[in-house]
Amino acid sequence: MDAHDRTRNRAAVEGNSPVAPQDEDALLARASSYASTVDIAVDLDAVSWEISDRAKRRAGVCLYDGDGSVTIRLTWDAYQSYGWTEFTDVIRHELVHAWEFQQYGESDHGERFRRKADEVGASRHCRTFAEPRVRLRCTDDDCGWTADRHRASTVVTDPADRRCGTCGARYLVEHVETGERWETKNEYENARERIGDEW
Ligand SMILES: [Zn+2]
Ligand SMILES: [Zn+2]
Known part of the structure; x- marks a missing residue:
């Protein structure tokens, strides 16, 4: 060797x-x-x-x-x-x-x-890695702001009146698992229906 x-x-x-x-x-x-x-x-x-x-x-x-x-x-x-x-x-x-x-x-x-x-130097708890359910993305390509969310709060279900945390532009919400996207409550409700059990 x-x-x-x-x-x-x-x-x-x-x-x-x-x-x-x-x-x-x-x-x-x-x-x-x-x-x-x-x-x-x-x-x-x-x-x-x-x-x-x-x-x-x-x-x-x-x-x-x-x-x-x-x-x-x-x-x-x-x-x-x-x-x-x-x-x-x-x-x-x-x-x-x-x-x-x-x-x-x-x-x-x-x-x-x-x-x-x-x-054996192992962690004492089962590790979880929670993949976020949805990701908020700024609609301004130059901004790049994203934020992860797990729960369907109004930030997620009704994004139209809210703004990006960095630049103040609109943001869209993306369902991580399916890639469905929405920017309004109406779009959310339609997307939610398409996502169904995969939510
Ligand atoms: Zn364990
Ligand atoms: Zn932004």
């Missing part, structure tokens, strides 16, 4: 390989190989890895089937928003859940969880 290989191997072990996974298959492969470098007594042969491209709030979830088999489901959008290095924390956190499930048949975020999470 030459010095270059050693460097590359160490980078892979630390999860800091310069090329971050670019697609879901690459993320799955990297996550499961990263998991084997985390110092925790999880039976990885009994762990399946999945990607969710629909989850909107939780960065990851660990599911247990009751007989030792665990599924860790990682959220693609969370990975996109955190980047690989920060995302390894999500993997460590879910591995602590996997460890508790395999050792004790149950898992929560109690004292036992917190101790193990500290040991």
Whole structure:
């Protein structure tokens, strides 16, 4: 093994390989190989890895089937928003859940969880990454002001009489999930109907 290989191997072990996974298959492969470098007594042969491209709030979830088999489901959008290095924390956190499930048949975020999470340097709480429901955008291209909103307040449902927080121009509201846009209460109501369950 030459010095270059050693460097590359160490980078892979630390999860800091310069090329971050670019697609879901690459993320799955990297996550499961990263998991084997985390110092925790999880039976990885009994762990399946999945990607969710629909989850909107939780960065990851660990599911247990009751007989030792665990599924860790990682959220693609969370990975996109955190980047690989920060995302390894999500993997460590879910591995602590996997460890508790395999050792004790149950898992929560109690004292036992917190101790193990500290040991492997994982966050103690399930990470959420809330993708905003809507984004306000200034209509003046030179301005570039945006603001994220989660709730359907009047700022969102009735934007006509309100103005950009920076330049005072009108703004439009964009529904992040579907790309629907509106600038008035009327348009909002029509868009809301088209969006339906995807709101
Ligand atoms: Zn958790
Ligand atoms: Zn503006």
